[in-house]
Amino acid sequence: MGMKRHHESFDYLERVYHETPVWPLDPERKYLIFSDLHMGNGKRNDDFAPNSRMFLKVLRSYLEKNYTLILNGDIEELLRFPLQEIFENWDEFFQLLDAFRDGPGLYKIIGNHDLELVDAKNYPYRLYEALRFEYKGNELFIFHGHQTMRRYREYNPLIHYALKYLANPLNIKNYAVSHSSRKRFTTEKRVYQFSSEMKLLSIIGHTHRPLFESMSKSDSIRFEIERLCRKYPKTSDEKRIKVEQKISDLRIQLKAVLEQDDGFEERNSLYNANLVVPCMFNSGTVVGKRGMTCLEIKGGKILLRHWFDAGRTKRYLESQTRKPKELDDTGIYKVKMKEDSLDYIFTRISLLGGPDLSGQAE
Structure with missing residues (x-):
């Protein structure tokens, strides 16, 4: 099978899964998932600050539309900043959390960077390690993702010391797993294999890389290019120009993604597997250089959304493939990146999931 059953990360995820209570996914509710805000004190080392204006406006708009908010870990950056400083600097954010909690709903999951909240006194929000939602006999399993690595579960105090007393004074940004291609891929691979074998739709954060149906951005671009190439011969001469423009734009995007990742993603795509199960999703991060991403679940569909501030980047305003x-x-x-129905996704998970038939171990 894809992951050895005795592998400690599989065992740990399995334990978290079985210890997590199950709620029904309410078809009348709209769910919003953000992760990895890494909120600090508003100063130079605060990764959240550059996108804070955009995030707060967007979050307020979701509140007005009555979304239930799920925050999937690493919200307060407690490995670098005291909780009280974060509360004092981002009062507007916590007022919005109060409004979600007292209104459409709030679920706050812990990550490795805000794990200290478990021991915080008088913290105003209920905390979860994971969430399970039942949908027509199938399940969504939502957790941060650091649980796949022993070092993030057992050595958090050492990481805390290094960030607070070494990285902060030197103005070193908080990169960790999100900027290590190998660590990021290891996390995603372990979550993918666990979710596939258990036939679950898992939603994580942690790696800061948005994923939809187990596909990274480069995978999605390749599949879209292939789809457009198949469509091209059947397209009228008038519409072929638009298809050509879209393919050209996608090729530029793919080149940029692969250059940024030094080709690691291309060599380690999950599509090296015999069959890819659409079992893994990632809401991405709020601290992206070109904006932020989130997942929306509503009306029996799941959607990956990208938000950007035109004052900081105009990349998607000029795109031929997004509106x-x-x-x-x-x-x-806002840009809709990907969307699909939960019924179709769970059908594919049910039919394609289970032990990896390739016989390859992790």
């Missing part, structure tokens, strides 16, 4: 929509007159735009 951004502005949030009021804020200069903040």
